[in-house]
Amino acid sequence: MATPDARVYSPPVTSPAKSEPMTRRYDYKQIEARWQQHWNRAGLFAAGRRTDRPKYYALVMFPYPSGTLHVGHGRNYIIGDALARYKIMKGYDLLTPMGWDAFGLPAENAAIEAALKEGQPVHPRDYTSRNIKVMKQQIHAWGVGYDWDREIASCHPGYYKWTQWLFLKLLENKLAYRKQAPVNWCPQCQTVLANEQVEEDGTCDRCGTAVVQKNLEQWYFRITKYADRLLDDLDKLEDWPERVVAMQEAWIGKTEGAEIEFKVQGSDERLRVFTTRADTLFGVTFLVVAPEHPIVAKCAQKLPEAGRKRVTEFVVKCRAQKAMQRTAAGDKEGVPLGAHVIHPLTGEPVALWTADYALMDFGTGAVMGVPAHDQRDFLFAKKYGFPVRVVIQPKGAALDPATMEKAFEEDGVQVHSGEFDNLPNDFGRSKIVEALEARELGRPTVTYRLRDWLISRQRYWGAPIPVIYCANCGVVPVPESELPVILPDAADFKPRGQSPLAAVHDFVHTICPKCEDPARRETDTMDTFVDSAWYFLRFIAARNEEKIFESDEVNHWLPVDQYIGGAERATKHLIYARFVTKFLYDIELVNFEEPFSRLFAQGLICADAHKCPEHGWVPETEVSAGKHSCGQAVLTELHKMSKSKKNGMAPEPLIEQYGADTVRLYTLFIGPPERDAVWATKDIIGAHRFLFRVWETVQEALPRLSGVPAKPEGLDSAPEDVKAIHRKVHQTIRKVTEEIEGGFKFNTAVAAVMELVNEIKKVKSFETAGPQGLAAQREALETLVLLLAPFAPHISEELWEQLGHGESVFEHAWPTFDAGACVEEEIEIPVQVNGKVRSRVRIPAGAPDSEAREKALADPKVAEALGGKPPRNVIVVPRRLVNVVV
RNA sequence: GCUUCUGUAGCCCAACGGAAGAGGCACCAAGCUCAGAACUUGGCGAGUGGAGGUUCGAAUCCUCCCGGAAGCACCA
Known part of the structure; x- marks a missing residue:
C-alpha cells in the first residue's frame, strides 16, 4: 500500500438526544502526546528509582544512526519497551538505556560524496547528529521510553576516550599487537575498502574497479587467546537462542587433529601439516602448501628460470583472487615447487606443490594430499596425475584406486599402513599420532577458525588508535593522562591514498611521550566493533570523566538480564563483547565473565521490494500495477526492510493515521517475535x-x-x-x-x-x-x-x-x-473410541478419573460405537479426555 | 556441502503426545446508512508439505523425501 488510506472512522459519540452522558472519543493523538510528556516528566524510565527492589537491566542493541527508522527497526524497540514496562510493573528497579553506535562508514561516505560532488562538505559529525535527532524523535513517537540521561554516542570524545583507554589496557596486557596484513584497495577511488564494500566478484561497490590487495602494518586484538573460553562458556549462558550459539560455535570453529612434520629433502627444514585424518597418513601421494606459504618463495629461488616464473605467476594470480572468494569447491589448480618431502613413517619422497585450495590462514597452511580419502585431494590428483593409494577399506568391500570415482571419506579398516593394518581407522588414527610423537615428528593439535581481530581502519570517522611512533622508542602508547586523542575536525575527506588523518599535519606531528623527540601519531582509527564491544558497560557511568566506570556499580547492574537485538549480530558483535568482558574480568575490573545472561534475537520485518530494470530498487510509491513510474515492469520480491532495497515502511504516516498504540500492538501481534514476519x-x-x-x-x-x-x-x-x-x-x-x-x-x-x-x-x-x-x-x-x-x-x-x-x-x-x-466448575471432555471422538461428557472439575471413566462408558453413543464389544483398555487423561480401546 | 530454523483455512498465525482453531486480516449475510467506508451481530472455510514408523492416541516424537529462510563454506 503506497499511501495509507485516509479514512479513519470517527468513533461514535453518544447522542445527547438519548440523554446519556457524553462519552469521550478515542483521541489517540491527544492521549499519546499527553502521556509521553508525563513519562518524561515523571522519569518513569530513570534507573535507580527503586533501589530497594531487585535490578533488571534490559538492553536493546544500540543502533547505527543511519538516517531514519522504518517499522522493521520499530519491532526491536517495541519488544524491548513492552518488556521494560512489564518489568516496571513487576516491581524491578529497571535500567533501560539507549545510545548510538555513531562511528562508521556511511557517515564518512556521505561526507566524501558531498565533497566530490560539490565543494559543499557535510561533516560526518553533522550528518550523524542530524540522524540521531530524527531517530530519537521517531523512538519517542512510538512511545518507547529510555533512561535518556544515560544516552551515549560512541563518536563523542567522552565515550571514545574510554575506547582508547580499553585499547591501551589490551596493549599493556599484550592482547593488542601489530602485524602486516593485506587490505582491500581500490585503485580508482584511491582508498581502502572494508570487506563489506567489496562485491562478491572482487570489485569496488562504488566504482566497480577490481580491488587489489595492499600490505599494511595493522593492529590486531588477540581474541584467539580466548577461543577456548569463548567456546566453553557458551554453556554458561542462561538463555540464548540455539541458532546464535550454533553460529558462534561454527565461527570459533575448534578442530581437533594432529600436526605432522615432513622433512624437506635436501634441507634441514621441516614442513608441518595439519590434519584431522592422521589415519590416512600412509595414503599421502603429494603435499600442497598455500601460495602464501613461506616455503614457496624458498623453493622458487632454487628452481630453474621457467619453473620459477610459473610459481611466481601462480602466486600472483592467487593473491589477486583473494579479494573475491577463491572459487568454492570448483576447479583446483596448482604448480610443482620442484622439491620433495620425506614421508615421516615410510621415508618415501613425496612431491611438494603449491595449490590454490590450501589456505594460509587455516591450520599450518600445508596439507597432506590423500586422494583416496579426501575429495579435494582426489580431484587435484586426478587433474595432475598423482597416484591414488587406498589405506582405509570399508567393511565388506574393497576399493580399487583405478575405478574410484570419488574419495572414500567414511570410516573403515586400515590397510597398506604397515604395522597399523587391520585396525579400525579411528583407533589407527590415535596410534599413528602416538608413533609420530615418539619420533618427534607429530603431535595432537587443536586449531580454530577464529582469527585475531583486525581493528585498524584506514578511515577518518572512528576512534583514533592512541599510539605514537618514535624513531628512538618505537611504538609508544599515548599516556592515559593525555586521552582522549581527539579526532581532529579538519580532515579532508577527498581520498588520497591513505588514512585521512595522515593529511592533518597538526595531528600527525607530535612529540614522543618518552624521549620528547618529534614523533608521529598512528593515523588509523579503530573498527567500530570496538566501540560497540563495551558500550553496555558505559551506560552505568555515562558521564563519568574520571573512570571508564565504577566497578561496584557495574557489578550491581550487570550482567545484562535481557539483551534484545537482531540475530545478524550473532557472530561479530556478540563475540567481541564477550571477549572484552572476559578481558575486563581478567584484569579484575568486573566480576562476571559473560555480559549478557539472556539474549533474545528477534526476527526481521520483510516487505515487498520492487526492482526496475533501469532504475534498480525503487520505492513502492513509484510503483503501480506492477510498473515503475518510468513505465517499465518491475520485479517484486520479498526482502527484509532496508534502505538499500527501498522497502522500509515509515512509521510516521501509520502513527498519524492509527496512533502509536495501534502500531505497537500490530507490531507485537504480527507473529512469533523470534521469527521473520x-x-x-x-x-x-x-x-x-x-x-x-x-x-x-x-x-x-x-x-x-x-x-x-x-x-x-x-x-x-x-x-x-x-x-x-x-x-x-x-x-x-x-x-x-x-x-x-x-x-x-x-x-x-x-x-x-x-x-x-x-x-x-x-x-x-x-x-x-x-x-x-x-x-x-x-x-x-x-x-x-x-x-x-x-x-x-x-x-x-x-x-x-x-x-x-x-x-x-x-x-x-x-x-x-x-x-x-x-478453575472451571464443570468441564466437558471428549470421549474417544479407538482414538475417534464419539461423544462428550460433562463432569465436575475436580472429579476423579473413575467418574470420567464411568460417565464415558455409560454414554449411549459410546455404547453404540462399541457395538457390544467389551473395552480392552480405557485411558483417562485427567481433565482432557477419555479413550476407550476395544 | 555442513549447521540451525521452518512448512496448519485465501492470508498472518494458535494448539503440555489428547476434541485440529485461540486471535487477527480477507470473504459472505443481516442490521445501521442516500450510498460507500466504518460499526454491530452472525457465518463460510484447513485435516496440518509428502511417505513411512513409534503410540490407545501424532500438527507435535523418529526416519526418509519435497519446499522456504538464515548462517558458515576448497577449514585439510
Missing part, C-alpha cells in the same frame, strides 16, 4: 479496531463504576456469565503472564487480551447482578487495562485514569491471578 499494513486495522473496542467498552461502563470496588465478593450467587468473566479474568492474567515470561510471545499474549475483551462484551448481567456484578465488571476492566499497559501504554494510562486512579498505571503492580478462580 511480513509487514501487512492492511492488517493494522485489526489492532486499531481492537483498541477502539477496548476504549468503547470502558466508556460504556464508566458511569456505573464510580465507587465500585474491583474485588468481587460472594460471586456464588451471581449469574453464570458474571462468574464466567471473573474466571476468564484470572485465566487471562495467567495466560498473558506465562506468554511473556516464557519467551516474549507477545503475539499470543495480545490474542489472549483480545479474547478477554470479546468475553467481557458478551456479558449481559453486569448491571442486573447488583454490586457483585459491577465489582466483577470493574475487576475485568481494570485487569484488561493493566494487561494491556506494556503493549499499548498510552490508551492504558488514559483509561486507568478514567477508572479513577490518580497514579500512573505503571505505578500499579502487574496483576496476579487467583488459581482457585481459574
